[in-house]
Amino acid sequence: MSLDPTLVTNIDDLQKDIAGTFRVDKPKRDIDPEISASDWQFLQEHGYVMIKNLISDEECAEIKKELSPLLTHTGRNAFEGVKTQRIYATIRKTRICDQLVTHPRILALLDRMFMPNYLLSQLQVINILPGEAEQFLHADDSFYPVPRPRAPLGAATIWAIDDFTSENGATRLIPGSQNWGDQRPSDSDKILPAVMPKGSVIFYGGTLWHGGGANESDDARLAITAQYCEPWVRQQENYTLGTPLETVRTLSPELQAMLGYSILPPYIGMVNGVHPKRLLKT
Numbered sequence: 001m002s003l004d005p006t007l008v009t010n011i012d013d014l015q016k017d018i019a020g021t022f023r024v025d026k027p028k029r030d031i032d033p034e035i036s037a038s039d040w041q042f043l044q045e046h047g048y049v050m051i052k053n054l055i056s057d058e059e060c061a062e063i064k065k066e067l068s069p070l071l072t073h074t075g076r077n078a079f080e081g082v083k084t085q086r087i088y089a090t091i092r093k094t095r096i097c098d099q100l101v102t103h104p105r106i107l108a109l110l111d112r113m114f115m116p117n118y119l120l121s122q123l124q125v126i127n128i129l130p131g132e133a134e135q136f137l138h139a140d141d142s143f144y145p146v147p148r149p150r151a152p153l154g155a156a157t158i159w160a161i162d163d164f165t166s167e168n169g170a171t172r173l174i175p176g177s178q179n180w181g182d183q184r185p186s187d188s189d190k191i192l193p194a195v196m197p198k199g200s201v202i203f204y205g206g207t208l209w210h211g212g213g214a215n216e217s218d219d220a221r222l223a224i225t226a227q228y229c230e231p232w233v234r235q236q237e238n239y240t241l242g243t244p245l246e247t248v249r250t251l252s253p254e255l256q257a258m259l260g261y262s263i264l265p266p267y268i269g270m271v272n273g274v275h276p277k278r279l280l281k282t
């Protein structure tokens with residue numbers, strides 16, 4: 001390792017990317033900047049943005065076919081939903097969701113929201129079965145004990161793999177609630193069901209109040225939620241412990257970084273003083 005004693009001479013130098021081998025790259029996104037700016041603008045105004053038909057019906061059918069055999073358990077409490085099936089450790093079990101996690105239209109929003117090398121916090125498959133009740137309204141990053149109002153520490157996507165209708169459990173959102181302090185939802189709040197065709201996605205910051213809807217239809221409602229967080233807070237699912245190295249080695253560099261094979265310069269996320277990506281070298 002080469003030594004450069006001039007690299008860090010004062011405390012401000014520690015804000016820099018001082019990694020020797022694995023520098024943080026400025027990502028290039030395959031997405032029209034005007035489209036992304038308009039997504040961002042809507043998100044700022046309403047607390048969420050809905051993007052319709054981002055993947056095709058055929059892709060949704062393929063995703064559903066791959067995920068169905070993995071949907072074996074219903075939830076353990078009212079929050080998970082006793083008539084809702086969830087897949088955790090999705091990264092370990094299938095590659096079919098990767099394309100959604102790293103979709104450029106979503107990453108372009110995350111690039112604006114968080115510091116570089118933001119992390120994947122959750123990747124869950126959520127299948128709401130007929131007869132399920134409404135999920136409690138909640139804000140996804142409320143488990144970080146940092147007082148509100150504040151900027152979101154996490155963000156979520158919910159991809160509709162089935163059509164989302166107001167009968168089958170479309171996610172319910174309270175637009176504007178991202179700006180609340182300690183306020184809790186009340187009957188006077190206007191709730192918006194995220195009705196959208198399969199292949200569409202909603203994106204919102206972790207401070208927005210929302211919840212799964214009741215499923216009063218005769219069919220299940222399949223969704224995939226990828227959630228992300230700032231690189232300086234803890235991920236909800238511990239992907240570095242939960243994903244075997246041989247799986248991580250097969251993933252795109254972008255996804256590897258998001259699981260935790262990355263640093264927030266200068267040191268957060270290091271292993272034995274060096275970049276965690278070194279663990280992936282055989």
Ligand SMILES: O=C(O)CCC(=O)C(=O)O
Nearest residue numbers: 126170171210211212213
């Ligand atoms: O299934 C949904 O529509 C929302 C689920 C959700 O918000 C959650 O589990 O945190």
Ligand SMILES: [Fe+2]
Nearest residue numbers: 138140210211
């Ligand atoms: Fe949620």
